[in-house]
Amino acid sequence: GQQLNQSPQSMFIQEGEDVSMNCTSSSIFNTWLWYKQEPGEGPVLLIALYKAGELTSNGRLTAQFGITRKDSFLNISASIPSDVGIYFCAGRRLPDSGGGADGLTFGKGTHLIIQP
Amino acid sequence: NAGVTQTPKFQVLKTGQSMTLQCAQDMNHEYMSWYRQDPGMGLRLIHYSVGAGITDQGEVPNGYNVSRSTTEDFPLRLLSAAPSQTSVYFCASGQSAKNIQYFGAGTRLSVL
Numbered sequence A: 001g002q003q004l005n006q007s008p009q010s011m012f013i014q015e016g017e018d019v020s021m022n023c024t025s026s027s028i029f030n031t032w033l034w035y036k037q038e039p040g041e042g043p044v045l046l047i048a049l050y051k052a053g054e055l056t057s058n059g060r061l062t063a064q065f066g067i068t069r070k071d072s073f074l075n076i077s078a079s080i081p082s083d084v085g086i087y088f089c090a091g092r093r094l095p096d097s098g099g100g101a102d103g104l105t106f107g108k109g110t111h112l113i114i115q116p
Numbered sequence B: 001n002a003g004v005t006q007t008p009k010f011q012v013l014k015t016g017q018s019m020t021l022q023c024a025q026d027m028n029h030e031y032m033s034w035y036r037q038d039p040g041m042g043l044r045l046i047h048y049s050v051g052a053g054i055t056d057q058g059e060v061p062n063g064y065n066v067s068r069s070t071t072e073d074f075p076l077r078l079l080s081a082a083p084s085q086t087s088v089y090f091c092a093s094g095q096s097a098k099n100i101q102y103f104g105a106g107t108r109l110s111v112l
Helices: none
Strands: A005-007 A010-014 A019-024 A029-037 A044-049 A055-058 A061-065 A071-076 A085-093 A104-106 A110-115 B004-007 B010-013 B019-025 B031-037 B043-051 B054-057 B064-066 B076-078 B087-094 B107-111
Touching: A010 A019, A019 A085, A029 A061, A029 A071, A044 A055, A044 A061, A044 A071, A071 A085, A104 B043, B004 B087, B010 B019, B019 B031, B019 B087, B043 B064
Parallel strands: A010 A110, B010 B107
Antiparallel strands: A005 A019, A019 A071, A029 A044, A029 A085, A055 A061, A061 A071, A085 A104, A085 A110, B004 B019, B019 B076, B031 B043, B031 B087, B043 B054, B064 B076, B087 B107
């Protein structure tokens, strides 16, 4: 099936630092979604991107839909302890791209650990 | 403000047993789906449904059955549990496949 390469796999940072993570693929996507998952919970949507080049913010979070449609990044500014969790990117393929049914492919996640 | 509700939260099965994971949503969403999440992996789609009476296979459907008799409910059945099905299962719903998917809190299943 389709694959998303999400990096880094984990990040150990100090509180107050900025965070950057990204997802890349060899396939073109028409939607990029960024989710956060906390222990014992399901993923919660942070940001949705629908157009190539789109830059969207949600508080201290900013995400961009890459111009090539094959990548996306998520930035978190001035990290705080509650930012700890696993961040997943998910891409939705073009309708005729085949593969999984609804075209939503997930990256393997970035574990964010913040040291006070 | 229930959203997507999954039951049970935890389950332990013996190899060969069968069980049903329940998923219900109160948002009148047409699209529902089941994912499994394994360590070091992203979420992988098991089955999905675009509306009542319609279901289809996702990326990893083997060993699982689904049905969609109502808009609200989308149960996932394990016919004969195997250790390889030890995982965390998430149900999600959205207005359509193109719309944002909302996830339940998950069911943690161990098959011994």
